[in-house]
Amino acid sequence: MSAQARPxxxxxxxxxxxxxxxxxxxxxxxxxxxxxxxxxxxxxASFRRYxxxxxxxxxxxxxxxxxxxxxxxxxxxxxxxxxxxxxMRAPEIYAAxxxxxxxxxxxxxxVTYLSALSAARxxxxxxxxxxxxxRAGAALVRLQRIDATSLPRYDDAALRRELELFPQWYVxxxxxxxxxxxxxxxxxxxxxxxxxNNLAQxxxxxxxxxxxRNLMVQGDDDVGxxxxxxxxxxxxxxxxxxxxxxxxxxxxxxxxxxxxVRYWEAARAAALPVAADFADFYRDFEWMxxxxxxKVLGIFARLHHRDGKDxxxxxxxxxxxxxxxxxxxxxxxxxxxxxxxxLQGVRAQAAYTF
Numbered sequence: 001m002s003a004q005a006r007p008x009x010x011x012x013x014x015x016x017x018x019x020x021x022x023x024x025x026x027x028x029x030x031x032x033x034x035x036x037x038x039x040x041x042x043x044x045a046s047f048r049r050y051x052x053x054x055x056x057x058x059x060x061x062x063x064x065x066x067x068x069x070x071x072x073x074x075x076x077x078x079x080x081x082x083x084x085x086x087x088m089r090a091p092e093i094y095a096a097x098x099x100x101x102x103x104x105x106x107x108x109x110x111v112t113y114l115s116a117l118s119a120a121r122x123x124x125x126x127x128x129x130x131x132x133x134x135r136a137g138a139a140l141v142r143l144q145r146i147d148a149t150s151l152p153r154y155d156d157a158a159l160r161r162e163l164e165l166f167p168q169w170y171v172x173x174x175x176x177x178x179x180x181x182x183x184x185x186x187x188x189x190x191x192x193x194x195x196x197n198n199l200a201q202x203x204x205x206x207x208x209x210x211x212x213r214n215l216m217v218q219g220d221d222d223v224g225x226x227x228x229x230x231x232x233x234x235x236x237x238x239x240x241x242x243x244x245x246x247x248x249x250x251x252x253x254x255x256x257x258x259x260x261v262r263y264w265e266a267a268r269a270a271a272l273p274v275a276a277d278f279a280d281f282y283r284d285f286e287w288m289x290x291x292x293x294x295k296v297l298g299i300f301a302r303l304h305h306r307d308g309k310d311x312x313x314x315x316x317x318x319x320x321x322x323x324x325x326x327x328x329x330x331x332x333x334x335x336x337x338x339x340x341x342x343l344q345g346v347r348a349q350a351a352y353t354f
Contacts, residue, residue: 154234165298
Protein backbone atom coordinates (compact mmCIF):
# COMPACT_ATOMS: atom_id res chain seq x y z
CA MET A 1 0.00 0.00 0.00
CA SER A 2 1.24 3.51 -0.65
CA ALA A 3 0.69 6.86 0.99
CA GLN A 4 1.25 10.38 -0.27
CA ALA A 5 0.80 13.93 0.98
CA ARG A 6 -2.49 15.53 1.91
CA PRO A 7 -5.20 15.76 -0.77
CA UNK A 8 -5.19 18.66 -3.20
CA UNK A 9 -7.32 21.76 -2.50
CA UNK A 10 -11.01 21.49 -3.38
CA UNK A 11 -10.71 23.73 -6.44
CA UNK A 12 -7.99 21.47 -7.88
CA UNK A 13 -10.17 18.43 -7.23
CA UNK A 14 -13.09 20.12 -9.02
CA UNK A 15 -10.84 20.92 -11.97
CA UNK A 16 -9.81 17.27 -12.16
CA UNK A 17 -13.43 16.18 -12.10
CA UNK A 18 -14.36 18.62 -14.85
CA UNK A 19 -11.46 17.37 -16.98
CA UNK A 20 -12.53 13.77 -16.37
CA UNK A 21 -16.09 14.54 -17.50
CA UNK A 22 -14.77 16.23 -20.63
CA UNK A 23 -12.62 13.17 -21.39
CA UNK A 24 -15.60 10.86 -20.99
CA UNK A 25 -17.65 13.10 -23.28
CA UNK A 26 -15.27 12.25 -26.13
CA UNK A 27 -16.22 8.53 -25.86
CA UNK A 28 -12.74 7.17 -25.09
CA UNK A 29 -12.24 3.63 -26.35
CA UNK A 30 -15.61 3.88 -28.09
CA UNK A 31 -17.42 3.79 -24.73
CA UNK A 32 -20.42 6.12 -24.81
CA UNK A 33 -20.80 7.23 -21.21
CA UNK A 34 -23.08 9.71 -19.48
CA UNK A 35 -20.51 12.14 -18.12
CA UNK A 36 -23.15 13.73 -15.89
CA UNK A 37 -23.63 10.41 -14.06
CA UNK A 38 -20.11 10.33 -12.61
CA UNK A 39 -20.22 9.60 -8.87
CA UNK A 40 -17.54 8.74 -6.38
CA UNK A 41 -16.92 5.09 -5.54
CA UNK A 42 -13.81 5.22 -3.39
CA UNK A 43 -10.36 6.61 -2.84
CA UNK A 44 -7.37 4.84 -1.37
CA ALA A 45 -4.20 5.62 0.55
CA SER A 46 -2.75 7.53 -2.40
CA PHE A 47 -3.96 10.35 -4.65
CA ARG A 48 -5.95 7.92 -6.81
CA ARG A 49 -9.74 8.25 -6.80
CA TYR A 50 -12.36 6.05 -8.41
CA UNK A 51 -15.73 6.94 -9.92
CA UNK A 52 -18.60 4.97 -11.44
CA UNK A 53 -20.22 6.21 -14.64
CA UNK A 54 -23.28 5.00 -16.52
CA UNK A 55 -22.68 3.91 -20.10
CA UNK A 56 -24.46 2.23 -23.02
CA UNK A 57 -22.33 -0.89 -23.47
CA UNK A 58 -21.42 -1.96 -20.83
CA UNK A 59 -24.04 -0.50 -18.51
CA UNK A 60 -21.45 1.02 -16.19
CA UNK A 61 -17.70 1.55 -15.97
CA UNK A 62 -15.16 2.61 -13.37
CA UNK A 63 -12.96 5.64 -14.00
CA UNK A 64 -9.61 5.99 -12.24
CA UNK A 65 -8.42 9.53 -11.62
CA UNK A 66 -4.66 9.55 -10.98
CA UNK A 67 -3.19 13.08 -11.12
CA UNK A 68 -0.09 12.67 -13.33
CA UNK A 69 2.05 14.98 -11.19
CA UNK A 70 1.52 12.63 -8.23
CA UNK A 71 0.66 9.21 -9.72
CA UNK A 72 1.89 7.25 -12.75
CA UNK A 73 -0.72 5.02 -14.40
CA UNK A 74 1.92 3.16 -16.44
CA UNK A 75 2.64 0.48 -13.77
CA UNK A 76 -1.10 -0.12 -13.39
CA UNK A 77 -1.50 -0.62 -17.12
CA UNK A 78 1.53 -2.91 -17.40
CA UNK A 79 0.62 -5.12 -14.44
CA UNK A 80 -3.02 -5.29 -15.51
CA UNK A 81 -1.97 -6.62 -18.91
CA UNK A 82 0.37 -9.13 -17.24
CA UNK A 83 -2.33 -10.42 -14.91
CA UNK A 84 -4.99 -10.71 -17.61
CA UNK A 85 -2.57 -12.56 -19.90
CA UNK A 86 -1.97 -14.93 -16.98
CA UNK A 87 -5.65 -15.72 -16.57
CA MET A 88 -6.43 -13.45 -13.63
CA ARG A 89 -9.67 -11.47 -13.32
CA ALA A 90 -8.09 -8.04 -13.46
CA PRO A 91 -10.40 -5.37 -14.94
CA GLU A 92 -10.49 -4.90 -18.69
CA ILE A 93 -9.11 -1.50 -19.65
CA TYR A 94 -11.34 0.23 -22.18
CA ALA A 95 -9.27 3.38 -22.55
CA ALA A 96 -6.39 5.22 -20.88
CA UNK A 97 -4.98 8.72 -21.10
CA UNK A 98 -1.65 8.69 -19.31
CA UNK A 99 -1.05 12.38 -19.94
CA UNK A 100 -4.20 13.31 -18.02
CA UNK A 101 -4.08 10.37 -15.61
CA UNK A 102 -7.46 8.86 -16.52
CA UNK A 103 -8.22 5.16 -17.01
CA UNK A 104 -11.61 3.70 -17.99
CA UNK A 105 -12.11 0.22 -16.55
CA UNK A 106 -14.56 -2.65 -16.31
CA UNK A 107 -16.88 -2.40 -13.32
CA UNK A 108 -16.50 -5.29 -10.85
CA UNK A 109 -19.43 -4.15 -8.73
CA UNK A 110 -19.52 -3.19 -5.06
CA VAL A 111 -19.09 -6.49 -3.22
CA THR A 112 -15.60 -6.58 -1.79
CA TYR A 113 -14.28 -9.59 0.05
CA LEU A 114 -14.34 -7.47 3.21
CA SER A 115 -18.07 -6.81 2.92
CA ALA A 116 -18.88 -10.41 1.97
CA LEU A 117 -16.73 -11.91 4.73
CA SER A 118 -18.08 -9.46 7.31
CA ALA A 119 -21.65 -10.36 6.32
CA ALA A 120 -20.86 -14.08 6.52
CA ARG A 121 -19.36 -13.63 9.97
CA UNK A 122 -22.32 -11.56 11.18
CA UNK A 123 -24.77 -14.28 10.15
CA UNK A 124 -22.64 -17.18 11.30
CA UNK A 125 -22.17 -18.41 7.74
CA UNK A 126 -18.88 -20.23 8.28
CA UNK A 127 -19.28 -22.24 5.08
CA UNK A 128 -19.71 -19.09 3.04
CA UNK A 129 -16.60 -17.49 4.53
CA UNK A 130 -14.62 -20.69 4.02
CA UNK A 131 -15.68 -20.90 0.37
CA UNK A 132 -14.63 -17.31 -0.27
CA UNK A 133 -11.23 -17.78 1.34
CA UNK A 134 -10.55 -21.04 -0.46
CA ARG A 135 -11.44 -19.32 -3.72
CA ALA A 136 -9.01 -16.50 -2.94
CA GLY A 137 -6.30 -19.02 -2.09
CA ALA A 138 -6.81 -20.83 -5.39
CA ALA A 139 -6.66 -17.50 -7.25
CA LEU A 140 -3.41 -16.69 -5.42
CA VAL A 141 -1.86 -19.91 -6.69
CA ARG A 142 -2.82 -18.89 -10.24
CA LEU A 143 -1.32 -15.44 -9.69
CA GLN A 144 1.96 -16.90 -8.45
CA ARG A 145 2.36 -19.05 -11.55
CA ILE A 146 2.65 -15.92 -13.72
CA ASP A 147 6.22 -15.08 -14.74
CA ALA A 148 7.35 -12.18 -12.53
CA THR A 149 10.80 -11.59 -14.02
CA SER A 150 9.68 -8.34 -15.68
CA LEU A 151 8.66 -6.82 -12.34
CA PRO A 152 10.86 -4.92 -9.86
CA ARG A 153 12.61 -7.07 -7.26
CA TYR A 154 11.41 -6.89 -3.68
CA ASP A 155 15.02 -6.56 -2.57
CA ASP A 156 16.94 -5.80 0.62
CA ALA A 157 16.65 -2.04 0.16
CA ALA A 158 12.89 -2.16 -0.36
CA LEU A 159 12.24 -4.41 2.64
CA ARG A 160 14.38 -2.26 4.93
CA ARG A 161 12.90 0.98 3.64
CA GLU A 162 9.48 -0.35 4.60
CA LEU A 163 10.61 -1.50 8.04
CA GLU A 164 12.01 1.94 8.83
CA LEU A 165 8.45 3.30 8.71
CA PHE A 166 7.86 1.58 12.06
CA PRO A 167 10.41 3.50 14.18
CA GLN A 168 9.95 6.71 12.21
CA TRP A 169 6.17 6.98 12.12
CA TYR A 170 4.73 4.55 14.66
CA VAL A 171 7.28 4.72 17.48
CA UNK A 172 8.60 8.28 17.20
CA UNK A 173 5.60 10.11 15.77
CA UNK A 174 2.58 8.12 16.95
CA UNK A 175 3.80 6.97 20.37
CA UNK A 176 6.15 9.89 20.93
CA UNK A 177 8.91 7.52 22.06
CA UNK A 178 12.62 8.07 21.45
CA UNK A 179 14.42 4.74 21.44
CA UNK A 180 17.76 4.61 23.27
CA UNK A 181 20.88 3.12 21.69
CA UNK A 182 20.22 -0.35 23.09
CA UNK A 183 16.63 -0.37 21.87
CA UNK A 184 17.68 0.80 18.42
CA UNK A 185 20.19 -2.05 18.29
CA UNK A 186 17.51 -4.58 19.28
CA UNK A 187 15.24 -3.24 16.58
CA UNK A 188 18.00 -3.32 13.97
CA UNK A 189 18.92 -6.91 14.82
CA UNK A 190 15.28 -7.88 14.56
CA UNK A 191 15.06 -6.19 11.18
CA UNK A 192 18.23 -7.98 10.03
CA UNK A 193 16.77 -11.37 10.99
CA UNK A 194 13.47 -10.69 9.25
CA UNK A 195 15.04 -9.43 6.04
CA UNK A 196 17.47 -12.37 5.90
CA ASN A 197 14.52 -14.75 6.16
CA ASN A 198 12.43 -12.84 3.62
CA LEU A 199 15.21 -12.76 1.04
CA ALA A 200 15.93 -16.47 1.47
CA GLN A 201 12.38 -17.37 0.42
CA UNK A 202 11.58 -18.47 -3.14
CA UNK A 203 10.30 -15.61 -5.28
CA UNK A 204 7.08 -15.28 -7.28
CA UNK A 205 4.77 -12.53 -8.46
CA UNK A 206 3.70 -10.59 -5.36
CA UNK A 207 0.55 -8.45 -5.51
CA UNK A 208 1.57 -6.72 -2.21
CA UNK A 209 -1.98 -6.02 -1.02
CA UNK A 210 -3.79 -9.32 -1.57
CA UNK A 211 -6.41 -8.69 1.10
CA UNK A 212 -10.13 -8.24 1.62
CA ARG A 213 -10.37 -4.65 0.38
CA ASN A 214 -8.75 -5.42 -2.97
CA LEU A 215 -10.48 -8.70 -3.81
CA MET A 216 -13.94 -8.51 -5.37
CA VAL A 217 -16.69 -11.14 -5.31
CA GLN A 218 -17.78 -11.99 -8.84
CA GLY A 219 -21.01 -13.71 -9.90
CA ASP A 220 -19.21 -16.61 -11.58
CA ASP A 221 -17.28 -17.45 -8.40
CA ASP A 222 -14.09 -15.94 -9.75
CA VAL A 223 -12.08 -13.38 -7.78
CA GLY A 224 -11.79 -9.83 -9.11
CA UNK A 225 -8.37 -8.33 -8.39
CA UNK A 226 -7.72 -4.62 -7.83
CA UNK A 227 -4.92 -2.31 -6.65
CA UNK A 228 -2.12 -4.33 -8.23
CA UNK A 229 0.06 -1.53 -9.59
CA UNK A 230 2.78 -2.08 -6.95
CA UNK A 231 3.31 -5.75 -7.85
CA UNK A 232 6.88 -7.04 -7.53
CA UNK A 233 8.98 -10.17 -7.82
CA UNK A 234 9.33 -11.17 -4.18
CA UNK A 235 8.90 -13.67 -1.31
CA UNK A 236 6.37 -16.41 -1.94
CA UNK A 237 4.64 -16.14 1.45
CA UNK A 238 3.94 -12.40 1.27
CA UNK A 239 0.49 -12.40 -0.33
CA UNK A 240 -0.78 -15.34 1.68
CA UNK A 241 0.03 -13.60 4.95
CA UNK A 242 -1.62 -10.42 3.62
CA UNK A 243 -4.79 -12.46 3.10
CA UNK A 244 -4.82 -14.58 6.26
CA UNK A 245 -3.55 -11.88 8.62
CA UNK A 246 -5.57 -9.11 7.05
CA UNK A 247 -5.36 -5.67 8.64
CA UNK A 248 -9.14 -5.26 8.27
CA UNK A 249 -10.62 -8.57 9.42
CA UNK A 250 -9.16 -11.30 11.62
CA UNK A 251 -9.62 -15.03 11.99
CA UNK A 252 -8.83 -17.56 14.76
CA UNK A 253 -5.36 -19.02 14.33
CA UNK A 254 -6.68 -22.54 13.82
CA UNK A 255 -8.69 -21.21 10.85
CA UNK A 256 -5.63 -19.44 9.49
CA UNK A 257 -3.71 -22.71 9.76
CA UNK A 258 -6.40 -24.60 7.88
CA UNK A 259 -6.40 -22.14 4.99
CA UNK A 260 -2.60 -22.01 5.00
CA VAL A 261 -2.37 -25.80 4.73
CA ARG A 262 -4.88 -25.86 1.88
CA TYR A 263 -2.92 -23.17 0.05
CA TRP A 264 0.36 -25.04 0.65
CA GLU A 265 -1.08 -28.26 -0.73
CA ALA A 266 -2.46 -26.48 -3.81
CA ALA A 267 0.83 -24.64 -4.34
CA ARG A 268 2.78 -27.91 -4.23
CA ALA A 269 0.36 -29.47 -6.71
CA ALA A 270 0.93 -26.47 -9.00
CA ALA A 271 4.73 -26.95 -8.73
CA LEU A 272 5.25 -23.62 -6.97
CA PRO A 273 8.51 -23.53 -4.97
CA VAL A 274 6.99 -23.93 -1.50
CA ALA A 275 8.94 -25.67 1.26
CA ALA A 276 8.51 -29.45 1.36
CA ASP A 277 7.81 -29.31 5.10
CA PHE A 278 4.77 -27.28 6.12
CA ALA A 279 6.44 -26.26 9.41
CA ASP A 280 9.23 -24.57 7.46
CA PHE A 281 6.72 -22.90 5.19
CA TYR A 282 4.67 -21.63 8.13
CA ARG A 283 7.74 -20.18 9.83
CA ASP A 284 8.53 -18.22 6.65
CA PHE A 285 4.88 -17.15 6.49
CA GLU A 286 5.05 -15.76 10.03
CA TRP A 287 8.36 -13.96 9.60
CA MET A 288 7.20 -12.42 6.35
CA UNK A 289 4.04 -11.38 8.15
CA UNK A 290 5.99 -9.64 10.89
CA UNK A 291 7.88 -7.59 8.32
CA UNK A 292 4.59 -6.57 6.74
CA UNK A 293 2.86 -5.83 10.06
CA UNK A 294 5.63 -3.54 11.30
CA LYS A 295 5.52 -1.73 7.97
CA VAL A 296 1.73 -1.41 8.08
CA LEU A 297 1.83 0.08 11.59
CA GLY A 298 4.19 2.73 10.24
CA ILE A 299 2.02 3.36 7.20
CA PHE A 300 -1.18 3.64 9.23
CA ALA A 301 0.53 6.11 11.58
CA ARG A 302 1.76 8.13 8.60
CA LEU A 303 -1.67 8.17 7.02
CA HIS A 304 -3.06 9.60 10.26
CA HIS A 305 -0.39 12.13 11.19
CA ARG A 306 0.75 13.32 7.77
CA ASP A 307 -2.25 12.75 5.53
CA GLY A 308 -5.16 13.27 7.92
CA LYS A 309 -6.64 9.82 7.16
CA ASP A 310 -7.77 8.74 10.62
CA UNK A 311 -9.85 5.73 9.62
CA UNK A 312 -6.82 3.44 9.72
CA UNK A 313 -6.30 3.98 13.45
CA UNK A 314 -9.06 1.55 14.37
CA UNK A 315 -7.18 -1.28 12.61
CA UNK A 316 -3.86 -0.70 14.39
CA UNK A 317 -4.62 -2.94 17.41
CA UNK A 318 -5.32 -5.90 15.12
CA UNK A 319 -2.03 -5.44 13.27
CA UNK A 320 -0.17 -4.96 16.54
CA UNK A 321 -1.61 -8.21 17.92
CA UNK A 322 -0.37 -10.12 14.86
CA UNK A 323 3.12 -8.67 15.25
CA UNK A 324 3.37 -9.29 18.98
CA UNK A 325 2.18 -12.91 18.71
CA UNK A 326 4.76 -13.77 16.06
CA UNK A 327 7.67 -12.06 17.80
CA UNK A 328 6.85 -13.92 21.04
CA UNK A 329 6.77 -17.32 19.31
CA UNK A 330 10.39 -17.54 18.13
CA UNK A 331 13.47 -17.54 20.37
CA UNK A 332 15.47 -15.57 17.81
CA UNK A 333 12.92 -12.76 18.05
CA UNK A 334 12.65 -12.68 21.87
CA UNK A 335 14.55 -9.36 22.26
CA UNK A 336 12.24 -7.79 19.68
CA UNK A 337 9.19 -9.20 21.49
CA UNK A 338 10.39 -7.64 24.75
CA UNK A 339 10.84 -4.29 23.04
CA UNK A 340 7.34 -4.53 21.61
CA UNK A 341 6.07 -5.27 25.11
CA UNK A 342 7.68 -2.09 26.41
CA LEU A 343 6.14 -0.12 23.59
CA GLN A 344 2.79 -1.79 24.31
CA GLY A 345 2.86 -0.21 27.76
CA VAL A 346 3.29 3.22 26.19
CA ARG A 347 0.54 2.46 23.71
CA ALA A 348 -1.87 1.40 26.46
CA GLN A 349 -1.34 4.72 28.27
CA ALA A 350 -2.01 6.59 25.01
CA ALA A 351 -4.99 4.46 23.99
CA TYR A 352 -7.22 7.51 23.69
CA THR A 353 -5.42 8.41 20.45
CA PHE A 354 -6.72 5.30 18.67
